[in-house]
Amino acid sequence: MSRINTNVPSLVAAHVLSRNNAALNQALERLSTGLRINKGKDDPAGLIASETLRGEITAIRSAIDNANRANNVLSITEGALQEVNALMLDLEGLVDRTANSAGLSSEEVAANQLQIDSILDSINRIAGSTEFQGKKLLNGTLDYTTSGVTTGMTASAITHLQITSARVPTDGARTVVVEVTQSAQTARLTYSGSSIGAGGATLQIGGKYGTEQLSFASGTAAADVVTAVNASKELTGVSATYSAGANQIYFNSTDYGSEAFVSVEAIDGTFTVTGGDSSTKDYGVDVGLKINGTEATTKGLDASTRTSSLSLDMTVAATFAQTVGSTKTFSITDGGATFSIAPTLGINSMASLGIQNVSTGSLGRGNIGYLSSLGSGQANQLSSENFETAQRIIREASKQVSGLRGRIGAFQKNTLDSTVNALSVALENVVAAESAIRDTDFAEETSKLTRAQILVNSSTAVLQLANAQPRSVLSLFGG
Numbered sequence: 001m002s003r004i005n006t007n008v009p010s011l012v013a014a015h016v017l018s019r020n021n022a023a024l025n026q027a028l029e030r031l032s033t034g035l036r037i038n039k040g041k042d043d044p045a046g047l048i049a050s051e052t053l054r055g056e057i058t059a060i061r062s063a064i065d066n067a068n069r070a071n072n073v074l075s076i077t078e079g080a081l082q083e084v085n086a087l088m089l090d091l092e093g094l095v096d097r098t099a100n101s102a103g104l105s106s107e108e109v110a111a112n113q114l115q116i117d118s119i120l121d122s123i124n125r126i127a128g129s130t131e132f133q134g135k136k137l138l139n140g141t142l143d144y145t146t147s148g149v150t151t152g153m154t155a156s157a158i159t160h161l162q163i164t165s166a167r168v169p170t171d172g173a174r175t176v177v178v179e180v181t182q183s184a185q186t187a188r189l190t191y192s193g194s195s196i197g198a199g200g201a202t203l204q205i206g207g208k209y210g211t212e213q214l215s216f217a218s219g220t221a222a223a224d225v226v227t228a229v230n231a232s233k234e235l236t237g238v239s240a241t242y243s244a245g246a247n248q249i250y251f252n253s254t255d256y257g258s259e260a261f262v263s264v265e266a267i268d269g270t271f272t273v274t275g276g277d278s279s280t281k282d283y284g285v286d287v288g289l290k291i292n293g294t295e296a297t298t299k300g301l302d303a304s305t306r307t308s309s310l311s312l313d314m315t316v317a318a319t320f321a322q323t324v325g326s327t328k329t330f331s332i333t334d335g336g337a338t339f340s341i342a343p344t345l346g347i348n349s350m351a352s353l354g355i356q357n358v359s360t361g362s363l364g365r366g367n368i369g370y371l372s373s374l375g376s377g378q379a380n381q382l383s384s385e386n387f388e389t390a391q392r393i394i395r396e397a398s399k400q401v402s403g404l405r406g407r408i409g410a411f412q413k414n415t416l417d418s419t420v421n422a423l424s425v426a427l428e429n430v431v432a433a434e435s436a437i438r439d440t441d442f443a444e445e446t447s448k449l450t451r452a453q454i455l456v457n458s459s460t461a462v463l464q465l466a467n468a469q470p471r472s473v474l475s476l477f478g479g
Helices: 008-033 044-098 106-129 222-231 387-438 442-477
Strands: 144-147 158-166 174-182 186-192 201-206 211-216 238-243 248-256 261-269 281-283 288-291 297-299 302-306 310-316 327-335 337-340 350-353
Touching (some): 044 106, 158 327, 186 261, 211 261, 222 238, 350 387
Antiparallel strands (some): 174 288, 261 281, 297 302
16 A cells, blocks of 8 residues: 555445444344334334334224223123122012912011012112212113103004114114014914803913913803903913904903913813814914014014124014004114223124113013002002012013023123233234334344444454555655
């Protein structure tokens, strides 16, 4: 080297030293932060993929938190319903004991009525006070709202409606169309004649609720037979009517459907009935319904449907259920306890559950009565001695509360818990994928750090030699 203005080896050594220093700094940065990608220039494509995965991770964690919060809300609800169920058992016990009227004094009946009033007040208090962060849970706030159920030409078509789950579009409504495909029928037997024949007859009248034996003298008028049968219809589930024009007595079940039946059998004398499935017995027919084109599960006048977008239970009116081809349309407009339990928002990410009002004015059914009717001064108070009706109301109310508890439990187990489990697995895998892209591999980076340190030291030494080499030109001036 005889030129000193430009020291090419020094430039080369400086350039290499700069690259080695950059590699050393990068290794130190990755080891100190634990991240392979600290800036966009570290790996542009990796940064984009990593940030996308980070967004997914945040969404999954939020969905898990939402599902756990939903579990907390429903656990509070279920706990309150458990107490309502216990109060129902106490109610039935009081009614059943009071039905033993010959063994109780009027004071004991009054005391039992006082207990019933207290229980009804407690149920109403639970319904009105159960809440989570100020949101009422059992007063109907979380039930679905509908329109068109009580309006239109078929306003009385639906006598009871409980929507358990529905996907309702935001700012929209879900239309429900109910169509009768099979006429509901009561069981019926027919006796032709205006009176009991010679020798009289002893009849065994049987129905869904029980059996009674009635004895009639020879020549007893058909109207008197009808009166005797109807006097026991609450006990048997069988009523009677007489058509003077047709000169016939019609024995009908008080309920509709395949579980309702009428049995009229002469255990003494002669009394011949016709029109049954057998010589002495006939069964009713369940209503056939399609709900939004799907065949509903029916029993009597009750129907239910279970699909991914709609789940409901209803009772239709007898006049509507007997007309094949008749339809009823209504809309679900809002409501329900709706929880967002999926990472991607939208109607498919929502899980919804209807929680009905469990106050005494809502528990029960229109065709038999509501729980509030057992209170003092009401139609089924103990002094009315309507014990059979009171028991049916309590059992229907208990069935509704138990059904709601079951739906909540199924929602927690099969929807929320399963969702949390699935999301937890997804979270593990997405976090692993994001970590593989963004996190530092310490074994690899430690190796790079060692290499960079050695190269920095060696390139520094080389630069020192390259800078010293031009001094050799001074020997040319010596002589």
